[in-house]
């Protein structure tokens with residue numbers, strides 16, 4: 381074992397490890413999960429701590445009517461079972477996205493189902 385741990389071999393090992401991570405980083409495709417940057421906290425309706433989840437990204441073709449939207453904001457504002465966007469991404473960086481990271485309230489999700 382001592383014969384293997386020469387400074388030359390340690391240097392070669394470090395170079396190989398660094399090269400591995402550099403190549404791995406360059407071969408990496410665009411991430412499939414959109415990190416929205418939203419922060420956790422508590423649900424303003426239910427007062428419970430939000431949880432992090434990964435949900436599908438959905439293009440919302442039609443806006444919900446104002447009554448439905450107002451009811452949703454009042455009863456389950458943070459169900460966040462999908463991440464809605466108005467149109468799909470046009471840039472190459474986001475073309476492989478299918479999911480988004482969101483914070484949600486479990487009580488809101490239950491309220492939305494009922």
Ligand SMILES: [Zn+2]
Pocket residue numbers: 423424425426427456457458485486487488489
């Ligand atoms: Zn809630």
